[in-house]
Amino acid sequence: MAIVLSAQNLRKxxxxxxxxxGLNLSIQRGECFGxxxxxxxxxxxxxxxxxxxxxxxxxxxxxxxxxxxxxxRAARLRVGVVPQIDNLDPDFTVAENLLVYGRxxxxxxxxxxxxxxxxxxxxxxTHKRDVKVPTLSGGMKRRLTLARALVNxxxxxxxxxxxxxxxxxxxxxxxxxxxxxxxxxxxxLLTTHFMDEAERLCHRLAVMDNGRIIxxxxxxxxxxxxxxxxxxxxxxxxAAAWAQSHAARHAQRFEVSGETVYCYVADAQPLLLxxxxxxxxxxxxxxxxxxxxxxxxxGREMREQS
Amino acid sequence: xxxxxxxxxxxxxxxxxIWRRNFMVWEKMAGSAILGNLADPVIYMLGMGYGLGGMLxxxxxxxxxxxxxxxxxxxxxxxxxxxxxxxxTFSRMYEQRTWDxxxxxxxxxxxxVFSEVVWAGSKSLLSGLAVLLVIWLLGMSHSxxxxxxxxxxxxxxxxxxxxxxIVTALAPGYDFFMYYFTLVITPMVLLCxxxxxxxxxxxxxxxxxxxxxxxxxxxxxxxxxxxxxPAHFLLHIAVLLGYVLVGFYVAxxxxxxxxxx
Numbered sequence: 001m002a003i004v005l006s007a008q009n010l011r012k013x014x015x016x017x018x019x020x021x022g023l024n025l026s027i028q029r030g031e032c033f034g035x036x037x038x039x040x041x042x043x044x045x046x047x048x049x050x051x052x053x054x055x056x057x058x059x060x061x062x063x064x065x066x067x068x069x070x071x072x073r074a075a076r077l078r079v080g081v082v083p084q085i086d087n088l089d090p091d092f093t094v095a096e097n098l099l100v101y102g103r104x105x106x107x108x109x110x111x112x113x114x115x116x117x118x119x120x121x122x123x124x125x126t127h128k129r130d131v132k133v134p135t136l137s138g139g140m141k142r143r144l145t146l147a148r149a150l151v152n153x154x155x156x157x158x159x160x161x162x163x164x165x166x167x168x169x170x171x172x173x174x175x176x177x178x179x180x181x182x183x184x185x186x187x188x189l190l191t192t193h194f195m196d197e198a199e200r201l202c203h204r205l206a207v208m209d210n211g212r213i214i215x216x217x218x219x220x221x222x223x224x225x226x227x228x229x230x231x232x233x234x235x236x237x238x239a240a241a242w243a244q245s246h247a248a249r250h251a252q253r254f255e256v257s258g259e260t261v262y263c264y265v266a267d268a269q270p271l272l273l274x275x276x277x278x279x280x281x282x283x284x285x286x287x288x289x290x291x292x293x294x295x296x297x298x299g300r301e302m303r304e305q306s
Numbered sequence: 307x308x309x310x311x312x313x314x315x316x317x318x319x320x321x322x323x324i325w326r327r328n329f330m331v332w333e334k335m336a337g338s339a340i341l342g343n344l345a346d347p348v349i350y351m352l353g354m355g356y357g358l359g360g361m362l363x364x365x366x367x368x369x370x371x372x373x374x375x376x377x378x379x380x381x382x383x384x385x386x387x388x389x390x391x392x393x394x395t396f397s398r399m400y401e402q403r404t405w406d407x408x409x410x411x412x413x414x415x416x417x418x419v420f421s422e423v424v425w426a427g428s429k430s431l432l433s434g435l436a437v438l439l440v441i442w443l444l445g446m447s448h449s450x451x452x453x454x455x456x457x458x459x460x461x462x463x464x465x466x467x468x469x470x471x472i473v474t475a476l477a478p479g480y481d482f483f484m485y486y487f488t489l490v491i492t493p494m495v496l497l498c499x500x501x502x503x504x505x506x507x508x509x510x511x512x513x514x515x516x517x518x519x520x521x522x523x524x525x526x527x528x529x530x531x532x533x534x535x536p537a538h539f540l541l542h543i544a545v546l547l548g549y550v551l552v553g554f555y556v557a558x559x560x561x562x563x564x565x566x567x
Binding site for chain 2: 051053054069073076077079081085086087088089090096100101103104105106152
């Protein structure tokens with residue numbers, strides 16, 4: 001399969017702070033690739049580097065056969081971007097936003113108008129065509145931003161936290177649209193810190209922290225490679241005390257977080273039998289998921305810097 | 307690799323869609339914008355012209371009203387460009403993030419900064435035209451040379467657009483612009499011969515005045531409106547062009563430092 005985007009040994013510092021630290025990545029045509037990481041992991045900086053908006057200190061970047069940042073203009077002609085922070089034109093209607101944005105790509109008004117019905121349909125905004133942007137809901141604005149990113153019929157679409165701040169209905173609609181895009185052969189690169197989003201949408205994922213990629217693979221591979229297959233969550237005031245004395249005997253690994261103990265096991269049966277002896281504890285037995293991997297790899301402590 | 311923020315500007319025709327975007331926004335409020343362009347100079351010229359003009363004899367062989375007309379043309383174009391590149395440009399860059407959206411397309415920061423200068427120059431041109439119309443209607447100039455005010459308005463607009471963009475590139479927020487208006491624009495209005503001849507100032511201030519762009523603009527506008535070819539017109543044009551080029555380059559370097567590192 002053709003490589004659409006490749007980064008080798010990409011590095012970017014701001015002063016003493018290394019934001020992207022020797023990043024290697026390659027994305028194939030037609031795949032949906034997810035970049036996961038806590039706030040401040042370097043995801044947005046990575047996207048800005050890939051678009052040629054900032055220059056790396058060292059490293060090689062190819063986007064659609066163009067060297068970036070040297071030929072970034074030519075590369076961006078074939079790319080669509082859904083930014084993290086809304087930047088639609090508030091003075092314009094839905095249709096005007098699409099028209100004005102299409103012109104930035106050098107498209108004629110006739111060519112943009114010809115694409116307009118399809119774009120509005122895709123964004124479920126046909127009935128809002130002549131409505132001004134400030135009156136749209138958060139979900140509608142996101143869908144318009146997505147439609148705007150498609151105005152030039154791009155081959156690659158960059159999405160920076162596409163569903164942050166949306167309610168579940170709006171989020172599911174965006175997911176459905178992104179799946180349609182992948183099905184139609186587009187290549188997607190999205191950043192997110194929603195694990196269910198990554199698990200549902202992405203063919204491959206990279207977990208990023210402190211400017212480095214610490215694990216790559218399909219969602220299943222990441223789980224299989226990094227974590228025991230079963231998780232038992234134990235809750236209750238006595239959970240921590242119970243964990244100190246009993247958990248290590250039945251679980252390969254356990255973590256205490258407040259009043260919850262997370263036990264990671266290959267076979268949950270012995271642990272579940274043990275827990276039945278402790279009626280004061282409640283528990284939940286489930287298969288390991290991506291969030292467990294993420295927390296294992298990037299730690300449970302809060303990231304305060306953005 | 308290190309980005310060279312001092313590289314010479316790279317121009318492309320891709321600035322045109324940004325100009326058209328700004329025009330589309332302007333069109334939506336064109337009524338109030340044009341009214342302001344026309345009403346402001348009328349109020350100034352009638353108020354100050356009659357108010358002060360009644361007490362003053364002729365200045366340099368012309369009525370005070372005619373003297374004032376040249377000042378108001380340049381003052382209006384300066385204001386129009388300055389407000390555009392300070393408040394409106396800052397809003398596009400910072401608040402509305404319009405620049406962020408544009409930068410994700412094949413347009414570069416150089417194109418954007420160039421579009422801002424040209425757009426502010428265009429608005430100044432319109433403002434200058436409006437004042438010229440008022441001058442003609444009030445019968446304050448009958449000279450065909452007054453048509454030269456039209457390209458002059460564009461040049462003055464580009465000049466103050468370029469200078470103002472330097473401030474915008476450095477601004478942390480809207481409050482910052484007060485410094486520029488208080489420390490640069492207001493003194494310029496009083497030192498450059500808008501309301502009274504520069505010769506009224508003490509020699510030191512006359513020297514300051516001689517390097518300020520508005521002085522050179524007015525030295526061109528005043529003879530043109532009074533049917534005379536300005537003395538040293540090449541020098542005045544060169545000074546104004548110099549401010550355009552140097553101001554634009556400095557602003558561009560500062561925007562690159564701010565946004566593309």
